[in-house]
Amino acid sequence: MRREYNGGLIAFSRFFSSFASKSCSPESSIHCQFRLLYVACESLTTTHTFSWLLRQCIDGRSITGLKKIQTQMLKSGFPVEISGSKLVDASLKCGEIGYARQLFDGMRERHIVTWNSLIAYFIKHRRSKEAVEMYRLMITNNVLPDEYTLSSVFKAFSDLGLEKEARRSHGLAVILGLEVANVFVGSALVDMYVKFGKTREAKLVLDRVEEKDVVLITALIVGYSQKGEDTEAVKAFQSMLGEKVQPNEYTFASVLISCGNLKDIGNGKLIHGLIIKSGFESVLASQTSLLTMYLRCSLVDDSLRVFKCIEYPNQVTWTSLISGLVQNGREEMALSVFRNMMRDSIKPNSFTLSSALRGCSNLAMFEEGRQIHSIVSKYGFDKDKYAGSGLIDLYGKCGCSDMARLVFDTLSEVDIISLNTMIYSYAQNGFGHEAIELFERMIHLGLRPNDVTVLSVLLACNNSGLVEEGCAFFDSFRKDKIMLTNDHYACMVDMLGRAGRLEEAEMLITEVINPDLVLWRTLLSACKIHRKVELAEHITRKVLEIAPGDEGTLILMSNLYASTGKWNKVIEMKSVMKEMRLKKNPAMSWVEVDRETHTFMAGDLFLHPNSKEILETLEDLIRMAKDLGYVEDKSCVFQDMEETAKERALHQHSEKLAIAFSVWRNVGGNIRILKNLRVCVDCHSWIKIVSRVINREIICRDSKRFHHFRDGSCSCGDYW
Template identity: 55%
Template sequence: MHKSGFPHLSLGNKLIQAYIKCGDIEGARNLFDEMPQRHIVTWNSMISAYVRHGLSGEAIRLFERMCLESVFADEFTFSIVFKAFSDMGRVYGGRKAHGLLVVLGVEVSNAFVGSGLVDMYAKFGRLRDARLVSDCVVEKDVVLLTALIVGYTQHGENCKALEVFRDVVAVGIKANDFTFSSIPIACGDLGDRRSGMQIHGLMVKSGYGDVVACKTSLVTMYSKCGLIDDSLKVFERCPDANLVTWTALITGLVQNGREESSLLMFKQMVSKSLNPNAFTLSSVLRACSVLTMYEQGQQIHCIVLKTGLHRERYVGAALIDMYGKSGSIGMARIVFESLDKCDVVLINSMINSYAQSGYGQEAVELFDHMRKSGIEQNAVTFLSVLSACSNAGLLEEGSRIFSSLQRDSKLDPSTDHYACMVDLLGRAGRLKEAENLIKQVEEPDVVLWRTLLSACRIHGKVEMARRVMTRVLELDKKNDGTHVLLSNIYASAGEWNEVSNMKIAMKNLKLKKSPGMSWIEVDREVHTFMAGDLSHPRATEINEELKRLREKIETLGYVPDVRFVLQDLNEEQKKRSLYYHSEKIAIAFGLLSNIRNSTFIRIFKNLRVCGDCHNWIKFVSKVSQREIIARDAKRFHHFRDGMCSCGDHW
């Protein structure tokens, strides 16, 4: 259509509106460019269409052209363009538009303009500016104040969000569904269950109790307040729950230690043909990490690949963590190397995975590469790499990194950082240096002294252990782990009277020693074993397998190390007690079960593996020609052909 034959202005506007309604933005723009004259309504229609279709950059360019052509923007123009600037994160452009609004004399008190301006500043994180605009608006409405509430909650200023909400209630403004879907989140982040319950009641009274978005926010609020059963009740009354609601519940279950329930909920969600998003997948992968459910984690990894979300940073980090906590360092590395961009979260996950499996040198190399690449390291980075050095006995590298944390970093070392160095020094036999390091901490906590106590046990330093225990009990008189540690030190030194005294002290304090247990996953079923416990349905077969293994490895030179029997028994009784440690039973069961992935066996233990079991597993890995992966309370051990990845340092 040529300009000479262009129809009347009003008809042109109607044609543009028709193109926009049909979704033909390009056709609307072509017609717009051909118009010899354009009314402000035409400009607004075109700018609004761009914003609605996610083309905020085009909307801003058209707004700038409008200003160059001396077309005066009105209230509607500004309300639209403020959203465009916030969508694009263009703070300077948004402030310029605000300035133009003032120059043109457009009233900020206009509901559309005021709300748009508050929303823009809130999304920029300029909450002081948002509040100033809000205070200037003559007639505050629910849209404006909700924008302010959302801004505060998104930037962690939850107390201020609650203040604004209370203002809404106080002046008689009726909150809408957007308000009620935002404010419970602030209560959850604050752990303010009382205010959250009050808002829940007000939500129901106001008629928004059945709105899905509002119920979703309640699910999140209750779970963050530790009231996961209340979250489940809200969810059960939400028959039209959407993906966001399901994800909120699954995440809440994981955060509240209900990992198994979260996986069951995930299965239900998938059965309803709801495709998980990045947040859903990262949550269920965390559940698999905690439960060390390797097979289920692999299945979820397949779903990740099918949905194309494998490059999402949170999903990537969760995958690395899941494989790392399952001892599959090779798969963790494959996931890490497949990611397009690496940030501090992803690198921390990889360093931590290296740390857990004893790959100290690789962790240090990644840490150094991170520093050279200019990626800023945080407290978690230093903690992970120091843990890696501790697990691998890398004293020189650990000392260098800890010194850089003290000297060059903007971070202040925490007690956790000090604990890693105390552990590293203690295991190297430099106990006096470790003790002096603790004294540098202004207020050393029980963890630091217990770490040193563990080192005393390794090196049999009974007198130092007595002194250190005094410090521990000053901080925590009822610490059962401390009593058990010292009892084990006495037992290793053969001081059985002292062991009896410790048992009496524990009984008086009503303390109980956590029993050692090991577990193994076979065909997605977890089998748990305790020391000396042969109550499993296949107990007879397990016993026969243990006997067969013992006969085989004794021909290779295995001799039971009775030093690790912490009971006053005769020599033969000590040997017999070693035969039935929980990790040995679990491995024997794994060999019997003919696990599908027959190249390795993976077991887990709640306590540290003892020296005799560690030696026993090395021999078994050789005679069975299997890789045996054992995760104890401290780290992973990878046994192959009679050797362990820890180099006998753990």
């Protein structure tokens, strides 16, 4: 009789659902189900039917239905303990935590499944605190946790950093014999120790688990690769194969990260083969991991080949490609990939945006970067620290530290990275006081400065001529036992050297355990500024002992001889360089106009389609600058030639060409140019005057810093 009714019910339900799918809206379909439940609830008793009905409620997310079933269960004398856990589980699956909690609180006797379901729900929704509270309540109520409880709750411990309590529960798992016997408990433990950064203990747990499976071993591999113990990760993977445990896409993903970190292309390709052999070749996660691995190993073509085989790349796949291309210096391609992604209507996330922004800031692509800024806003990432730092970096590298600051001030959370980025932006642009102010705020917030902070602060002092402040900071960093690297020393050597305190600068180098070429070259360029030929010769001899024929040193020395008029020495140096087949890095400037980049090389305009117009504009600008007092500084010419030829050479320095081009194209607003070397004294004084002539700000990024030319003066205070 009952069975018949149940069968009838199913048929009834089928009738309704087919009816619903054909002609009804989803709401009316659920309405039909309510009617159905109402009818059914009148006379039902079997466990089987209750389960079926609960399933219907879960599918229809119907709390009303649940309540009806509850009444019916009570009426029919269904064991309260069982019905309770069933109802709690069903309410949680309907997303009704409030009702579940209400049921839970009303129970006199609670089945362990009830506890487990609630804990699992909290874990699933990352409500770790409540999960742990529930677990504690369970213990105080003398309910002994089982394998289900433990395999869930460990995640909450690691999430909240409750290591002590976690170890106590681990002990419980050992006493109950679950650590060894239940692989779920074992993997949860491994995962937990991994999250605590304790890979050694994770491995000890793994070794004790009797029947090891993929998840267990993968959890350990993940731990190794996230901690940078990449060799261990690869070893664990190999031993997994030895134990005949079949890896899956999760396993491949983590071991491939380690291969990428190790640049272990041999194992990387081996795993690629394994992926094909075990049928994971068209699993998106595996494809993405392979793509990333190839990019980390700088095999851009291989990664593109993998990408082409992917039918539907997702957000992560696209992002991985974009960030990898940027890391390999293929910014242009990265940005075109980004545009393709947007065209395919794949939503970007903060990873995507910060990668694309880094592509822009590497090349100081202002317009492109601004467009990405509007995408950042469109998708609601204005307050995000990752996208935000990307924007700060972009604006900093485009010479707009005020815009960088606007972004910084909207961030919802200030952390060491965003602070460092902002301080560095100020430093590059010569806003020393602003940088120091932010640094003080950082200390006030209780954040410990790291090596990037130290470099940014020193650079800020250096670029603003704050020598005393810089020295004071340096001393305090030394006292605070902050690790100082060669870069930090190089910054100080530059600062002291440029201030003419060459002896102190040299002393500082002797303090360094392993002085590198950069340090010596820095001191050498200070010699060049102050025309200290003898000291420079002394240093050059020293450097050439460590690094015979060092290109940078020879060029600096040759330029020093040239600027002091020692032309025979210049010829000598040049012949040495020629013999060693060294070529000077040609000076280049570039400028972005209408999202197109135009590159200029000194004296080289013949190939430009508008050379005539550019030269005419340039002549006008030089004439007007001369009217306001510009005089050529011929010490900036490093070749021995006739005076008029020197003038001509000066007039065609790449930055002058780039500025003339921008003026001719009538670029609106500021003029923003970039240069691969440092700007020379002659161009510097010329650009100052031109900024007044055309009454516009000219921002020039050279290889070391920014110069903001406005109304006849420069932000660097003629100190660079």
